[in-house]
Amino acid sequence: MRVAATLYLTDRTITPVRLARELEQRGFAALYLPEHSHIPVSRETPYPGGELPPECARMLNPFVALAQAAAVTDRLGLGTNITLVGQHDPIDLAKQIATLDHLSGGRFTLGIGYGWNREEAADHGVEWRTRRALVRDRMAVMRALWADEPTSYEGEFGSVRASEVHPKPVRAPRARKEGPLYGPRTLVGGAAGPKQFAQIAEYADGWLPIGGGGLRETLPALRAAWTEAGRDPGDLYVALSAVEPTEGKLAHYEELGVDEVVVQLPARGEAEVLRALDGFQRYVHRTPAPGGRSVTSTDL
Secondary structure (H helix, E strand, O other): OEEEEEOOOEOOOOOHHHHHHHHHHHOOOEEEEOOOOOOOOOOOOOEOOEOOOHHHHOEOOHHHHHHHHHHOOOOOEEEEOOEEHHHOOHHHHHHHHHHHHHHOOOOEEEEEEOOOOHHHHHHOOOOHHHHHHHHHHHHHHHHHHHOOOOOOEEOOOOEEOOOOOOOOOOOOOEOOOOOOEOOOEEEEOOOOOHHHHHHHHHHOOEEOOEOOOOHHHHHHHHHHHHHHOOOOHHHOEEEEEEEOOOHHHHHHHHHHOOOEEEEEOOOOOHHHHHHHHHHHHHHHOOOOOOOOOOOOOOOO
16 A cells, blocks of 8 residues: 655745655655645635635645656656646646646646635636536546547537647556546545545546545445446555554555555645654555454544
């Protein structure tokens, strides 16, 4: 099981170049970065985690920061956690993603989500009640642009003519009932549910929930939706975001077939982030027990 890292990277934290080099040298699998374009001051939407972290309004653009990280590393995976697809022009976003994936040698993972901040989304012209359908539509536009041959798409929220466009993402297309799925590895964030799992199976490569609660019940449902969509069971990828690791948790996740855990680093300067990496080091190089082990409620 891979161990990656995430943090709210801002203009006041450790730099992406320094962080990426440290992560690769220490053996971490990947760096995932979140996204907020802006945080309107006249805010009505409550932050899901309680008090809104001030770092949300200071986040660096994840694609620019990850490009810097790609330039100074050779093996480190690069991902978003998450990209607010509904807030982007899909043609422009498809080009950014394909370029970063190409320049990094196929190391990019696209984590996507629907957002929580209504005011931020509204400034981008997003109608809140249809945001999930909008994301689905914009992913279809991007898949058309990533296809091997010029492919058109006409949807409810957007369209694209059959076009010549390069570069293409590195990852090979994946089989499904509706035809090949093109693009980098794509993981959908959000809570478990039948609609969520159906959309993951339709246009993504896996799931990126926050934490790992209830996985023993939800992962079988996800795998059933995946199989129903004609997807190869070996292609399903499950990564858990913002994990506070313990040996018990990691053994439990391995037993359930989780592929990657993403530990949360503090949104702080270099010294504090490096201390946190020192603390997580033992989990990066741990030797997993065959078949996992039983865990207690305190582990989970």
